[in-house]
Amino acid sequence: MRDSPSGSSLVLTFLALLVLVGVSWGAAALGAGTGVALAIAAVKAGLIALVFMELYRADAVDRIIAAVAVLFVVLLCAGALADVALR
Amino acid sequence: MSLRGIASFWSQPHGLRAWLATHDHKRIGMLYLGTVLAFLLLGGVFALVLRLSLVSPDNALVDAHSYDELFTHHGIVMVWLFMIPSIPSALGNFLVPLMIGARDVAFPRINLASYWVFVLGAIVVLAALIAGGVDTGWTFYAPYSTTTRTATTLAAVGVFVTGVSSILTGLNFIATIHTMRVKGMRWRDLPLFVWAIYGTSIILVLATPVLGLALLLVGADHAWGLGLFDPATGGDPVLFEHLFWFYSHPAVYIMILPAMGVVSEVVATFSHRRPSWYGAIVAATIGIALVGFLTWGHHMFVAGMSTFDVGMFGALSMLVAIFSAIKVFTWTATMYGGSITIATPILYVFTFIFLFVFGGMSGVAVATSSLDVHWHDTYFVVAHFHFIMVGGTMTGFLAALHYWFPKITGKMYSEAWAKLACAAVSVGFVLTFTPQFLLGNAGMPRRYATYPPQYQALHIVSTVGACLLALGMLVTLGYLVVAVARGRAAGPNPWRSRSFEWRSPSPPPPHNFDDPPVWTDGPYDYDERGAA
Amino acid sequence: MNDDRRYRIAVWIVIASEALLFAGLFALYASYRSEHAAAFEAGVRADIQWIGGVNTLLLLASSFAIAWAIHQVRGGRPRAATWSLAAVIALGLGFLGLKLFEWSEHIADGIVPGIAYAGPDRGPGTSLFFTLYYGMTGLHAVHVVAGLLLVAWVLVRVRRGRIDRERHLALELVALYWHFVDAIWVFLWPMFYLMHG
Numbered sequence: 001m002r003d004s005p006s007g008s009s010l011v012l013t014f015l016a017l018l019v020l021v022g023v024s025w026g027a028a029a030l031g032a033g034t035g036v037a038l039a040i041a042a043v044k045a046g047l048i049a050l051v052f053m054e055l056y057r058a059d060a061v062d063r064i065i066a067a068v069a070v071l072f073v074v075l076l077c078a079g080a081l082a083d084v085a086l087r
Numbered sequence: 088m089s090l091r092g093i094a095s096f097w098s099q100p101h102g103l104r105a106w107l108a109t110h111d112h113k114r115i116g117m118l119y120l121g122t123v124l125a126f127l128l129l130g131g132v133f134a135l136v137l138r139l140s141l142v143s144p145d146n147a148l149v150d151a152h153s154y155d156e157l158f159t160h161h162g163i164v165m166v167w168l169f170m171i172p173s174i175p176s177a178l179g180n181f182l183v184p185l186m187i188g189a190r191d192v193a194f195p196r197i198n199l200a201s202y203w204v205f206v207l208g209a210i211v212v213l214a215a216l217i218a219g220g221v222d223t224g225w226t227f228y229a230p231y232s233t234t235t236r237t238a239t240t241l242a243a244v245g246v247f248v249t250g251v252s253s254i255l256t257g258l259n260f261i262a263t264i265h266t267m268r269v270k271g272m273r274w275r276d277l278p279l280f281v282w283a284i285y286g287t288s289i290i291l292v293l294a295t296p297v298l299g300l301a302l303l304l305v306g307a308d309h310a311w312g313l314g315l316f317d318p319a320t321g322g323d324p325v326l327f328e329h330l331f332w333f334y335s336h337p338a339v340y341i342m343i344l345p346a347m348g349v350v351s352e353v354v355a356t357f358s359h360r361r362p363s364w365y366g367a368i369v370a371a372t373i374g375i376a377l378v379g380f381l382t383w384g385h386h387m388f389v390a391g392m393s394t395f396d397v398g399m400f401g402a403l404s405m406l407v408a409i410f411s412a413i414k415v416f417t418w419t420a421t422m423y424g425g426s427i428t429i430a431t432p433i434l435y436v437f438t439f440i441f442l443f444v445f446g447g448m449s450g451v452a453v454a455t456s457s458l459d460v461h462w463h464d465t466y467f468v469v470a471h472f473h474f475i476m477v478g479g480t481m482t483g484f485l486a487a488l489h490y491w492f493p494k495i496t497g498k499m500y501s502e503a504w505a506k507l508a509c510a511a512v513s514v515g516f517v518l519t520f521t522p523q524f525l526l527g528n529a530g531m532p533r534r535y536a537t538y539p540p541q542y543q544a545l546h547i548v549s550t551v552g553a554c555l556l557a558l559g560m561l562v563t564l565g566y567l568v569v570a571v572a573r574g575r576a577a578g579p580n581p582w583r584s585r586s587f588e589w590r591s592p593s594p595p596p597p598h599n600f601d602d603p604p605v606w607t608d609g610p611y612d613y614d615e616r617g618a619a
Numbered sequence: 620m621n622d623d624r625r626y627r628i629a630v631w632i633v634i635a636s637e638a639l640l641f642a643g644l645f646a647l648y649a650s651y652r653s654e655h656a657a658a659f660e661a662g663v664r665a666d667i668q669w670i671g672g673v674n675t676l677l678l679l680a681s682s683f684a685i686a687w688a689i690h691q692v693r694g695g696r697p698r699a700a701t702w703s704l705a706a707v708i709a710l711g712l713g714f715l716g717l718k719l720f721e722w723s724e725h726i727a728d729g730i731v732p733g734i735a736y737a738g739p740d741r742g743p744g745t746s747l748f749f750t751l752y753y754g755m756t757g758l759h760a761v762h763v764v765a766g767l768l769l770v771a772w773v774l775v776r777v778r779r780g781r782i783d784r785e786r787h788l789a790l791e792l793v794a795l796y797w798h799f800v801d802a803i804w805v806f807l808w809p810m811f812y813l814m815h816g
Contacts, residue, residue: 061628083395330646
């Protein structure tokens with residue numbers, strides 16, 4: 001198994017998240033659309049998952065569980081949205 | 088391994104507390120078994136009353152509102168208090184550790200908790216049925232479910248609680264299968280029943296929370312006017328259906344995958360043959376578990392969905408049928424060229440395969456959206472899902488009971504009575520549900536208490552079948568109970584199976600194995616001539 | 620090792636289940652927003668912006684703090700870890716406090732969930748937005764409370780030396796849950812505060 005995150009990588013990740021908060025706020029102020037907002041959120045969540053939750057060094061099983069969960073959340077949203085939006 | 092003088096899990100440790108607070112997966116399985124059988128009986132009584140009332144077109148037996156409550160209660164009890172927990176929680180709990188050489192599941196205390204949470208949920212459901220009843224159908228569709236003046240909220244809470252039990256069960260099985268296999272057992276050495284439970288558990292942990300939310304929202308709307316599906320505020324009742332069916336379609340695979348696992352085991356044992364294409368069955372199992380999540384909209388073809396969704400869900404629904412077909416072909420291929428012993432378990436498997444094929448084909452039929460427009464909400468759909476759930480799961484459950492009865496009790500039942508009951512169940516089933524395909528195709532809607540006289544003949548045939556089916560089930564209960572009390576000793580492996588659970592004594596001792604077993608062969612190590 | 624694995628798998632499964640619990644609400648939000656875009660955008664504008672932003676910073680900091688606590692424990696510095704965990708709790712309580720304040724402000728304006736909605740904006744979709752707002756932030760808040768109880772539990776164990784450099788699985792698993800709760804909020808923030816069209 002790869003090494004646990006170093007102190008500096010934790011700090012850097014946190015700083016990156018703060019920067020992304022600024023980006024989110026700025027994008028909203030500039031009137032960016034929902035897609036942009038959610039995409040930035042996804043990047044933040046990805047950083048949290050990969051670094052803070054240490055998925056970058058986790059067992060294959062744990063990664064698969066996480067990936068499948070995300071996929072199925074998207075699946076439900078997509079199925080319902082494809083109904084309502086395309087009627 | 089010595090067979091004599093080993094205390095069985097039935098008697099050790101002693102006492103009521105030792106049973107109710109047990110950590111032994113075998114005892115927890117038996118607690119579940121007794122409980123789900125009681126609910127099978129209850130759900131069956133509801134069904135029988137329904138069928139009897141439908142003998143006359145103007146339904147002299149029950150009024151319309153009571154009829155609504157009867158089919159709702161039948162559905163809720165059968166789906167959540169019997170079908171979902173039956174094979175996984177009752178038999179899976181008993182068998183999985185034995186099949187992988189473990190002393191217990193990964194989290195025995197969570198296993199116990201799952202049982203008592205299930206009982207709690209069941210009590211709340213029963214309270215709802217008694218205190219006001221529920222008349223929405225087991226599907227709880229808004230806006231009726233949020234406005235009807237019946238015990239909908241209570242029922243929703245009860246089912247929610249049983250859902251928690253489901254998730255705990257699935258979690259336990261996944262952790263167990265990943266981490267508790269005996270040393271040297273690779274994934275490709277797993278018995279197919281264990282694979283089936285694994286696939287089922289994936290669905291349990293991922294689908295059940297969505298049901299939980301859907302019921303939470305309906306309950307909150309019914310009790311406090313949350314209004315998320317209320318057209319008055321811009322809400323959309325069809326969105327409830329999306330949430331509900333996102334769970335409830337995979338739920339039917341929770342019901343069928345374990346039964347298919349049973350079939351795989353019985354076919355291998357009674358053909359005295361390694362399953363053909365083991366890898367294909369495994370792939371089909373996981374395929375069903377995952378692809379089953381992509382098809383929920385086929386319950387909503389006429390609900391007002393976009394044409395895009397109708398088309399997409401229809402096409403995806405066809406995909407799942409492929410995996411089921413692969414399984415039927417591999418079972419058939421396994422039996423072909425095998426040396427088949429005819430006994431009750433394999434007879435139920437023959438029934439399963441026969442009825443499942445028809446049930447599955449009728450599924451493909453209703454998955455064709457243009458045809459479903461005609462059949463939706465008719466008896467055609469009712470026939471389809473009963474062919475799968477009763478003809479499939481119920482028959483699989485009966486096969487399992489008869490197959491593992493000697494392992495669990497150490498006794499053997501009367502084969503003559505068992506064959507008789509199997510005949511009654513099979514013929515009774517066909518008589519009950521085949522006419523319903525015809526009824527539905529001829530336009531008889533489901534959930535109707537009364538009907539025009541031209542449908543009466545088929546309804547009468549269906550009711551006669553239901554009585555025969557009920558008789559067969561009661562006779563089964565009878566001789567099994569008699570066998571527990573007075574059956575002859577069965578020995579550790581009466582079926583001469585090579586599968587791992589047969590290598591412990593019958594019944595097994597509390598800790599399953601004295602030392603971790605060393606299995607140098609696989610669970611299907613039959614020699615070529617079909618001898619064990 | 621096997622012990623570690625079975626607990627880890629179990630917690631990831633719990634997290635997956637919880638994600639699917641929220642999924643239905645995300646799906647409702649997406650669907651209703653597509654149907655009532657204007658009402659949703661107005662609703663977003665009506666939410667108290669500074670609270671949304673500060674709450675986001677509080678939770679992200681708390682995720683950092685709990686990850687830092689693990690780092691300290693692995694380095695054999697339990698006192699520093701205890702302080703980090705205390706910070707998680709403080710930040711989490713701050714989050715909840717602001718949430719309650721925000722809700723009370725809304726309620727004072729008549730913005731309540733469900734058909735009892737009596738807020739200033741009317742029209743189809745408006746009450747749906749606020750019902751989803753209460754529903755999702757409420758369900759999230761319940762998870763924050765549960766998470767804080769778990770963090771308090773591991774804090775006590777660190778203080779007592781039951782969690783140390785050699786055995787700290789419980790801390791890692793509680794942290795996983797806490798990060799999940801943070802990740803959910805990362806989506807709720809734009810959905811209810813930023814996406815005003």
